[in-house]
Amino acid sequence: MAELTADLLSDLLSRDPQRVWASACAVIRLHDPAALDELTRHLPTLERQTVDLELGGALFPSAEHLQQALRVLRAHRDGRCGCTVYPDYLFYNPEKEAQAGRIRILSADEPPDWNMNYRCQCTACGTEYAVEQGEYHYTWWQWRQD
Ligand SMILES: [Zn+2]
Structure with a gap:
């Protein structure tokens, strides 16, 4: 297993809220198929080890980041795009996703x-x-398929 993947996995399994949070946020933006393959193989263990984890979070529950990381892995496992x-998640910034080449922005309100x-x-x-961009303590983006 690659070192990065091994680190992400051990952090996710650590039950240390800070490490789980940081690793979950990295997995959410992980688009390396080999790394996703590796992590997906451990999905049952990850689900078991994190099911009752209290992660806290003042403005936004950290557990949502973890849940999204698990959704990313399930989508990869199931062969979904x-x-x-x-x-399912409010923190995919279209500008950043576009810079990473994952999406194309077809149009946007002017002026921003x-x-x-x-x-x-x-x-x-x-x-x-x-995609609707809004602001409530933090900037969020609601993606809707239509
Ligand atoms: Zn797609």
């Missing part, structure tokens, strides 16, 4: 504002999404 998990709308398309499968 990485974009299918966007609607805190509250604005994007239209995006997955570069892998072509699915289109309406």
Whole structure:
């Protein structure tokens, strides 16, 4: 197993809230198929080890980051496109996903504002999404397939 993958896995299994949180956030943005393959193989253990974990979180529950990391791995296991998990999580910034080449921004409100709308398309499968950007203590993005 690659070192990065081994680190991510041991952090996720550590039951240390800080390490689990950091690793979950990394897995959410992981698009390396080999690393995802490795982690997905440990999915049953990950689900078992984290099911009752109290992660805290003041503004946004850290458990949501962990749940999203597990959704990313389940999607990979089931052969679904990485974009299918966007609607389940509020922190996929369309600009960053576009910079990473995972989506294309087809249109965006002009001028840009805190509250604005994007239209995006997955570069892998072509699915289109309406993305609403909003602000409530933190900036969030709600992805909807339509
Ligand atoms: Zn896709």
